[in-house]
Structure formats: structure tokens, C-alpha cells
Amino acid sequence: MPRFHCPGALQTGTTLMLPAGAARHVQVLRLQPGDAITLFNGEGGEYAASVERMGRSDVSVTVGEHAALEREAPRAVHLALGMPANERMDWLVEKATELGVASIQPLVTAHGVLRLSGERAEKKRAHWEAIASAACEQCGRNRVPTVHPVQGFSKWLEQEASGARRLVLSLAEGTRGIAGLAAALPAEQEVLVLSGPEGGLSRDEDQQARAAGFAAVTLGARVLRAETAALAALVLLAGEATGAA
Incomplete structure (x- = not known):
């Protein structure tokens, strides 16, 4: 499933605009409204999400449930x-x-x-x-x-x-x-x-x-x-x- 870094606050049930770089990536992948993606903001874990709307240069997504998944190395x-x-x-x-x-x-x-x-x-x-x-x-x-x-x-x-x-x-x-x-x-x-x-x-x-x-x-x-x-x-x-x- 495509994953996108989305800095800033993420909250289940909200709709937001993707950052410009992530939006371009969604368009390059030719994703469509309803397609599932994963978002993470760097603060821990990841969020299920789905594409809500595709604009000419912007993409809005709906944020789903948070999963407390970490894939860090055992030692920093x-x-x-x-x-x-x-x-x-x-x-x-x-x-x-x-x-x-x-x-x-x-x-x-x-x-x-x-x-x-x-x-x-x-x-x-x-x-x-x-x-x-x-x-x-x-x-x-x-x-x-x-x-x-x-x-x-x-x-x-x-x-x-x-x-x-x-x-x-x-x-x-x-x-x-x-x-x-x-x-x-x-x-x-x-x-x-x-x-x-x-x-x-x-x-x-x-x-x-x-x-x-x-x-x-x-x-x-x-x-x-x-x-x-x-x-x-x-x-x-x-x-x-x-x-x-």
C-alpha cells in the first residue's frame, strides 16, 4: 500500500490536504478517490487513510485509524x-x-x-x-x-x-x-x-x-x-x- 509522510497533526476522522510532494506522488501513481493509502507524521505509528478528492495540483484524504507500529532498529x-x-x-x-x-x-x-x-x-x-x-x-x-x-x-x-x-x-x-x-x-x-x-x-x-x-x-x-x-x-x-x- 502506498505510504506518504505527512508532517503535522493527524487525527482519525478528519480530512486534510496532502503536502505538495505527497500530492504529486499520489498523482504520479494515478490513485483515485476511494483508494487506500498509509500516512505517517514522524511522531510514531501510522494511519490508515483513503483518497477523498483529486484536484489538478492538490489531493485531499480522509484519515482513518491509527496503528502503533514501529520499525526502528533495536539500537539507536x-x-x-x-x-x-x-x-x-x-x-x-x-x-x-x-x-x-x-x-x-x-x-x-x-x-x-x-x-x-x-x-x-x-x-x-x-x-x-x-x-x-x-x-x-x-x-x-x-x-x-x-x-x-x-x-x-x-x-x-x-x-x-x-x-x-x-x-x-x-x-x-x-x-x-x-x-x-x-x-x-x-x-x-x-x-x-x-x-x-x-x-x-x-x-x-x-x-x-x-x-x-x-x-x-x-x-x-x-x-x-x-x-x-x-x-x-x-x-x-x-x-x-x-x-x-
């Missing part, structure tokens, strides 16, 4: 990323959402090719939020992961104050394997994973992270692409098996 994993360039960041946001990431923090780092600030950074953030929303529609999640504003590495590190277990992906010798660490973590322990861009974090950034309490972990002997490394860490730490659509 937050990713802080030195942004990979071009479409790779888009791909990473989409796949991380499908795999259950709790939040994404885009970072400007020393070796990063993608450098964003000001209005351009906000536009990119809105773009990534839309990608995360669409990924939730596809994969069944009812909570859209937070995409935080783009920040510089040092400023973010100074402000980061979550109670999550802090890990930084590293190729340095003597680092602990992430799989073994994941198995030893309490089930309720949230995790924050810091991952570098193409070329990794600089030596200074790595040292800053360790001084701030990040434990260095490794994914193994192979050198992975920036986006692959972040997703591999997410899968190992989230604590669940996933199915294929």
Missing part, C-alpha cells in the same frame, strides 16, 4: 559524517535511513571535497531531509531520522554532548574491531559513529576526536569507500537483520 545509531562528494552523500542518506539510522550530522572536514555553508548548506540539508522522508515511505519506517545542520568539524566536536557511546572509524594499528565491540554493548546503549570523507579524517581531527572521548574502531583490513564504511558500521551496530524489498 547516530552518524557524524565527513560529507562525501556529489551524489554519494544523497545515496548515503537514503541507505542509512533504510538501515535504521537515528540521526545524521553532516560535517565539513579537512579532507572533504564537499564544502557547504550558509544558504547553500541549508538547501542541501532540506534536500537530504526530503531523501530521508522518501526512504521512510519506501522502507516502512514511521520515524524520519534527523538531518542536522552542516557544521565544521571542530565546532561540532566542541558542542557534541550526547550520552551516546562515541566511536571513530580508523585504520590505525591497534584499534578494536567494531563487530566485537557491538556484541559487548548493552542493548539500550545509543552509539555515535564518526566517519571521515574520501581520504578519511586528518591526523589532527583523529586526535581531537580521541581526546574528546571517541574510541577508535576498525571495520577490518580492507579500505572501504567513505559511504560504505559508514553504512557497514551502522549495520553492525544497529543490532538487527534486515529484509529485502
Whole structure:
């Protein structure tokens, strides 16, 4: 059944206009009045709904019963990323959402090719939020992961104050394997994973992270692409098996 993210209050028995993006999607799918759909607003659970009216550029729907369904990963994993360039960041946001990431923090780092600030950074953030929303529609999640504003590495590190277990992906010798660490973590322990861009974090950034309490972990002997490394860490730490659509 088609699913649509509809931010804002949803209430059983009411009729509302879909957001522009969802309305366009309904029209692309050629849905008709009476067709069943599912709505979620990101606050938990989902609502049965049906198409009420199709306009030229707008769609109204009737909201049905709420179902308290959640499809979140057993452990909340937050990713802080030195942004990979071009479409790779888009791909990473989409796949991380499908795999259950709790939040994404885009970072400007020393070796990063993608450098964003000001209005351009906000536009990119809105773009990534839309990608995360669409990924939730596809994969069944009812909570859209937070995409935080783009920040510089040092400023973010100074402000980061979550109670999550802090890990930084590293190729340095003597680092602990992430799989073994994941198995030893309490089930309720949230995790924050810091991952570098193409070329990794600089030596200074790595040292800053360790001084701030990040434990260095490794994914193994192979050198992975920036986006692959972040997703591999997410899968190992989230604590669940996933199915294929």
C-alpha cells in the first residue's frame, strides 16, 4: 500500500490536504478517490487513510485509524559524517535511513571535497531531509531520522554532548574491531559513529576526536569507500537483520 509522510497533526476522522510532494506522488501513481493509502507524521505509528478528492495540483484524504507500529532498529545509531562528494552523500542518506539510522550530522572536514555553508548548506540539508522522508515511505519506517545542520568539524566536536557511546572509524594499528565491540554493548546503549570523507579524517581531527572521548574502531583490513564504511558500521551496530524489498 502506498505510504506518504505527512508532517503535522493527524487525527482519525478528519480530512486534510496532502503536502505538495505527497500530492504529486499520489498523482504520479494515478490513485483515485476511494483508494487506500498509509500516512505517517514522524511522531510514531501510522494511519490508515483513503483518497477523498483529486484536484489538478492538490489531493485531499480522509484519515482513518491509527496503528502503533514501529520499525526502528533495536539500537539507536547516530552518524557524524565527513560529507562525501556529489551524489554519494544523497545515496548515503537514503541507505542509512533504510538501515535504521537515528540521526545524521553532516560535517565539513579537512579532507572533504564537499564544502557547504550558509544558504547553500541549508538547501542541501532540506534536500537530504526530503531523501530521508522518501526512504521512510519506501522502507516502512514511521520515524524520519534527523538531518542536522552542516557544521565544521571542530565546532561540532566542541558542542557534541550526547550520552551516546562515541566511536571513530580508523585504520590505525591497534584499534578494536567494531563487530566485537557491538556484541559487548548493552542493548539500550545509543552509539555515535564518526566517519571521515574520501581520504578519511586528518591526523589532527583523529586526535581531537580521541581526546574528546571517541574510541577508535576498525571495520577490518580492507579500505572501504567513505559511504560504505559508514553504512557497514551502522549495520553492525544497529543490532538487527534486515529484509529485502
